[in-house]
Amino acid sequence: MKICRRGRIAPRGGVHGRSEAALCARGFALSVLFLVSVGSARAATFTVNTIADTGAGSLRAAITSANLTPTVASNINFSVSGTITLGSTLPAIANTSPGSLTIDGSGQAITVDGANSFQIFSVNSGATLDLKFLTLAHGTVTVSSGFGQGGAIVNIGTLNVTNCTFLDNRAIGGIAIVAPGRGGAILNVGTLTVSNCTFVANQAIGSIESLGEGGAITNDGASLTISDSTFTDNHATDGGAIFNVTVATITNSTFSANQAAGIGGAVVNYGSLHVREWEWTPGGALSLRCAHG
Numbered sequence: 506m507k508i509c510r511r512g513r514i515a516p517r518g519g520v521h522g523r524s525e526a527a528l529c530a531r532g533f534a535l536s537v538l539f540l541v542s543v544g545s546a547r548a549a550t551f552t553v554n555t556i557a558d559t560g561a562g563s564l565r566a567a568i569t570s571a572n573l574t575p576t577v578a579s580n581i582n583f584s585v586s587g588t589i590t591l592g593s594t595l596p597a598i599a600n601t602s603p604g605s606l607t608i609d610g611s612g613q614a615i616t617v618d619g620a621n622s623f624q625i626f627s628v629n630s631g632a633t634l635d636l637k638f639l640t641l642a643h644g645t646v647t648v649s650s651g652f653g654q655g656g657a658i659v660n661i662g663t664l665n666v667t668n669c670t671f672l673d674n675r676a677i678g679g680i681a682i683v684a685p686g687r688g689g690a691i692l693n694v695g696t697l698t699v700s701n702c703t704f705v706a707n708q709a710i711g712s713i714e715s716l717g718e719g720g721a722i723t724n725d726g727a728s729l730t731i732s733d734s735t736f737t738d739n740h741a742t743d744g745g746a747i748f749n750v751t752v753a754t755i756t757n758s759t760f761s762a763n764q765a766a767g768i769g770g771a772v773v774n775y776g777s778l779h780v781r782e783w784e785w786t787p788g789g790a791l792s793l794r795c796a797h798g
Contacts, residue, residue: 548577548580549570549574550581551570551571551581552583553583555585556588558592563589564581564595565596568581568595568596568606568608571606572600574604575599575604576602577600579600579604580607581607582611583612584613587615587616588618589615589618590618590620591620591623591625594626595617595627597628597629597632598629598633598634599629599632600632605632605633606632606633606634606635607637608635608637609635609637611638613638615638615639615640616639617639618643619643619644621643622645623644623645626657627655627658627660628658628663629661631662632662632663633665636664636666636669637669638668638669639669640672641657641658641669641671641672641690642670642671642673643674644657644675646659646675646677646686654686654692654723655690655723656674656675656686656709659691660692660695660696660726662695664696666691666699666700666702667700667701667702668701670702670704671690671703671705671707672705673706673707674690674707674708675709676717678710678711684711685716685718686718687717687718687719687748688722688748689719689720689739690707690739691722692722693729694725694726696726696727697724698730699732701732701733701734702734703735703737704721704737705738706739706740707740708741709741709742711742716741716767717743719741719744719746720740720745721739721746721747723744724747724776725750725751726751727752728751728753729754730753731753731754731755731756731758732758733758734758735758736758736759736761736771737763738761738762738763738764740763740764742765742766743769744768745764745769745771746763746771747771747772748769749772749778750776753774753776753777753778753779754779754780755780756780756781760772
């Protein structure tokens with residue numbers, strides 16, 4: 506008798522007319538199939554092959570598909586270049602740990618445009634979104650009452666943005682009920698990491714009697730970490746570029762020509778702010794109200 510698989514013994518002559526070699530080969534093939542199946546359950550990749558807002562192959566369809574397997578690490582890439590002009594906000598990112606979603610525009614030139622009418626992304630509590638090599642432009646959130654929050658993105662989960670550009674996004678606060686606009690490009694209420702990104706001409710706009718806070722970013726979450734990034738010509742009432750309420754760390758970043766009608770041409774800090782290797786030109790002022798380092 507010979508051992509074919511651990512714990513299984515095949516008699517000479519095979520079983521039901523099958524040779525020992527055939528049984529071993531069949532067992533090996535099943536093992537490989539199982540491993541491939543497990544591997545595919547651990548990660549999924551979707552390719553966007555159209556700049557249309559809707560339909561098969563669109564970014565919207567890819568996000569919808571990724572949300573169907575919330576505990577899987579999903580990746581969205583692009584086989585086309587161009588501008589995706591939205592007709593509505595994209596589906597909320599809704600994965601749960603250990604799931605995540607990466608949207609990677611590397612190798613292409615991808616702009617996602619909110620058409621001056623729509624917020625672009627929202628990240629649910631507990632979800633993780635990584636954005637790479639994208640331009641997010643003309644995202645706009647406008648409300649008739651309450652806070653206008655996150656012109657391009659509102660993050661309640663974990664958001665990592667790398668090598669991205671945020672251009673001319675706006676958060677506009679309520680008019681019927683007086684409230685500020687917060688985070689012209691991004692409102693963070695979770696964990697936000699920004700690396701090697703550019704923020705240009707984003708605005709946080711309040712109603713007539715209210716304030717706009719954080720022309721580019723308002724941080725009111727667990728943490729904000731910024732490195733190797735540039736903030737230029739962003740506007741708000743307070744914090745032309747950044748309005749920090751909680752914990753923020755800024756390293757090796759440049760602020761120029763940002764404007765605040767009230768305080769902090771570049772940054773307003775009401776929380777804990779740690780700044781390293783900071784460079785600023787006019788429009789790079791800070792207003793420090795609490796701890797800083």
